[in-house]
Amino acid sequence: MTKISTSFNDIVRIIKDGDTVIVGGFGLSGIPEKAIMALAEQGTKDLTIVSNNCGVDDWGLGLLLQNKQIKKILASYVGENKVFEEQYLNGELDVELVPQGTLAERIRAGGAGISGFYTPTGVGTPIAEGKEHKKFNGRTCILETGIVGDVALVKAWKGDSYGNLLYRKTARNFNPLAAAAGTKTIAEVEKLVEIGDLDPNFIHTPGLYVQHILKGENYEKRIEKRTVRA
Template sequence: MSGKRVERMEDIIDTIKDGDTVIVGGFGLCGIPEKAILALADKGTKDLTIVSNNCGVDDWGLGLLLANKQISKIMASYVGENKLFEQQYLNGELEVELVPQGTLAERIRAGGAGIPGFYTPTGVGTEIAKGKETKEFDGKTYLLERAIKGDVALVKAWKSDPYGNLIYNKTARNFNPLAAAAGKVTIAEVEEVVGIAELNPDHIHTPSIYVQYVFEGKNYEKRIERRTVSEKQINARSGQ
């Protein structure tokens, strides 16, 4: 182990225990910590509460944990790409808390910032508001939303130094910086670990203070969740 760098994901995935709340970065299949998810699936840790924008697809990402029935609750803003998710929910095997996407992002951010809760107009007058405290500001009704903290956060970055200063690649940044700050323990898997002082300080998205472990992954699949081909491309391929 050099700095916070570890050689095998299997050596640190034991940080996650049965019953833990795990915040997972990613949006669809973009920027997901796939090596950590694979290691967690192999480990079989169960009764997990997963906080993530969505739950992967049936055969990849967090969908692998669903297939193993390792998740007891999911807090997400979108669940439309996973038939197994639907089946487990309808069978009563999975507890689901749907959270508007902006609210989910802010709840995670608040958890990382040490803010216990905040008021938002999103969800007022809908099912989201049931059982929640409301308050009026300047004649407008707002909901009280509680912060989310994780026992562990799993994030994916593009580059890191040995001490866990992270840079994300374009849209793969998505929920990852928020997740990294909100975990009591944060495991960062990265595509490349560079030397100390090789990263421009102005380009760092997540400072090392938030990261406990760094793992350099290889051979990322980078799957496309849903491929859309235009009619023009179809005609070009067919020679029309």
């Protein structure tokens, strides 16, 4: 069974208006940039995006913001995007800020089939408003729910035609969590290898979680804030 697709533009057509899309990556590290570019070109709208952040103004998920394709975003950090700020302040964008660890666990829980969990993070803050509170060993916790996406978009270093994935260094951030939490998962890889080339002991995402895999070309590997000597 091969899961290889050849066209990003064709494969992102499974994403429909109003879908919830979980996107891997941390800042600009490990983002599925080719799939995002294809989704921007497709113009799918009213999306709910679940991601660590929303990229920068002209790259990553920032491209979808520029096109006003995002209706709501669940994120833990939003500080690098002026378009994000403008749309939020103008009431065009619904934002749910989620503590980073809680966001990671909500995605992981969704992928593991866990409906909800209790955490002390956020107790006594606006994050806890309207959520069930419960005490465990004398410590107050709030109920958080797992997140499952209609589609997940992830980026890996290597992958095979079964969809087994290996991430490289920092790109092993939200990608494994996102891959497991998508009802359908699209994985783009830098290197497409033969079956058996990946050591089973070091596979980060088993192919069970991946429905489509594509090889990307000419990755830019941008840096959010470049610091150099004077």
